[in-house]
Amino acid sequence: MTKDKSAGFGTLAVHAGQSPDPSTGAVMTPVYFTSTYAQHAPGDHQGYAYSRTHNPTRTALQDNIAALEKGTKGIAFASGLAAVDAIVRLLKPGDELVSSNDLYGGTYRLFTKLFAHYGIVFKFIDLSNTANLEEVLSEKTKLVWIETPSNPLLQIIDVKAIAAFKLKYAFELVVDNTFATTYLQKPLDLGADIVMHSATKYLGGHSDVVLGLIVVNKESLAERLFFIQNAAGAIPGPMDCFLVLRGIKTLHLRMRQHCENAKQIAHYLQSHPKVEKVYWPGLSSHRGHGIAAEQMKDFGGMISFSIKGNKESQARSFLSKLNLFTLAESLGGVESLCGHPASMTHASIPREERIKAGLSDSLIRLSVGIEDADDLVEDIDQALSKI
Numbered sequence: 001m002t003k004d005k006s007a008g009f010g011t012l013a014v015h016a017g018q019s020p021d022p023s024t025g026a027v028m029t030p031v032y033f034t035s036t037y038a039q040h041a042p043g044d045h046q047g048y049a050y051s052r053t054h055n056p057t058r059t060a061l062q063d064n065i066a067a068l069e070k071g072t073k074g075i076a077f078a079s080g081l082a083a084v085d086a087i088v089r090l091l092k093p094g095d096e097l098v099s100s101n102d103l104y105g106g107t108y109r110l111f112t113k114l115f116a117h118y119g120i121v122f123k124f125i126d127l128s129n130t131a132n133l134e135e136v137l138s139e140k141t142k143l144v145w146i147e148t149p150s151n152p153l154l155q156i157i158d159v160k161a162i163a164a165f166k167l168k169y170a171f172e173l174v175v176d177n178t179f180a181t182t183y184l185q186k187p188l189d190l191g192a193d194i195v196m197h198s199a200t201k202y203l204g205g206h207s208d209v210v211l212g213l214i215v216v217n218k219e220s221l222a223e224r225l226f227f228i229q230n231a232a233g234a235i236p237g238p239m240d241c242f243l244v245l246r247g248i249k250t251l252h253l254r255m256r257q258h259c260e261n262a263k264q265i266a267h268y269l270q271s272h273p274k275v276e277k278v279y280w281p282g283l284s285s286h287r288g289h290g291i292a293a294e295q296m297k298d299f300g301g302m303i304s305f306s307i308k309g310n311k312e313s314q315a316r317s318f319l320s321k322l323n324l325f326t327l328a329e330s331l332g333g334v335e336s337l338c339g340h341p342a343s344m345t346h347a348s349i350p351r352e353e354r355i356k357a358g359l360s361d362s363l364i365r366l367s368v369g370i371e372d373a374d375d376l377v378e379d380i381d382q383a384l385s386k387i
Contacts, residue, residue: 009068009183010252017063018245029060031242053230057238061245068182069195071215073222075229076241080178080198081106082234083212087174087194089228091142093119098136099145100127101357102153105346128288130161137169147176149292152304152341152365153358154279156288159295163191172221178202183255184297188217201332205247205254211236254334257370258301264373265366265380269305274384279304301368302331307387312361314387315340319364321383324376331367336376339365
């Protein structure tokens with residue numbers, strides 16, 4: 001069953017890549033705290049020689065996420081940005097990467113502040129309108145990078161429509177699937193070549209680990225990325241891998257509650273007289289709602305919104321008055337979090353670029369947890385009443 005990718009999601013989440021430990025019968029994957037492994041003779045070992053290259057706990061996680069994403073290989077990294085870094089290392093000077101203009105600030109910073117110095121060209125455009133893509137594609141385009149839903153405006157990008165351009169242009173399509181998770185969306189089935197996750201978020205699910213994951217469906221890509229990882233060394237520790245494996249076991253259960261709670265909160269916010277605009281793909285008014293309904297199982301637990309008046313001071317005042325929502329970086333934990341993207345997660349993006357992409361100084365982002373929805377709505381209501 002653990003190797004049968006036709007099994008249901010919940011079954012794969014619990015079992016894929018994992019079997020009882022043959023030496024003890026332990027049901028849970030052991031945490032292999034070891035840097036090296038005994039060899040029978042030089043080069044004759046049991047598949048493990050040094051833990052920068054391979055570790056059994058990491059292998060279990062990699063096989064698990066590969067099964068869930070319907071890919072051939074999974075690769076675990078020390079963080080989501082370490083995974084992004086490895087993917088961009090596939091490029092060489094003169095290559096071009098096209099990305100959506102609404103994306104995580106850390107990804108933008110890595111692209112523009114580090115890799116741009118090595119002669120890689122980055123183009124940021126509105127990919128929610130796929131017609132914009134062909135205007136910038138060329139023989140130099142080697143990667144197209146998208147987030148859907150995007151961070152923090154929850155823009156929806158049609159993965160199939162973007163993938164269709166690969167028939168004419170030779171590029172690899174990368175989808176950051178962090179917001180949707182593998183439970184809600186399967187980018188490889190939609191035509192993507194590489195899927196990445198900040199597993200720190202929903203996959204870990206408990207705000208207690210930092211880790212990144214990549215899944216590919218081509219052996220050639222897997223070999224290149226494994227080489228990059230082994231050469232550069234951005235590996236997660238075995239305990240981190242164990243924590244994410246443990247988190248994934250309940251991913252399907254948690255995501256159902258995240259989505260249900262977000263639905264109630266989004267509709268509440270949409271009807272509130274002090275709220276200017278709500279960004280959540282499940283609303284029929286949301287740009288891209290129809291595409292989201294086609295390529296996602298549900299609409300996720302992330303919501304962004306602005307208060308009428310669109311003043312940064314209003315956003316900061318609202319955030320300071322919340323009780324159940326914790327003001328903090330990150331997202332995707334069982335607890336509800338709130339944030340101010342302009343000064344927190346997206347502060348590394350120049351203000352003029354943020355504004356041009358639609359990310360205002362007054363935008364508020366909510367990571368809706370799995371608490372009782374009525375309590376979360378009540379918390380938001382009391383905070384809004386004090387603005």
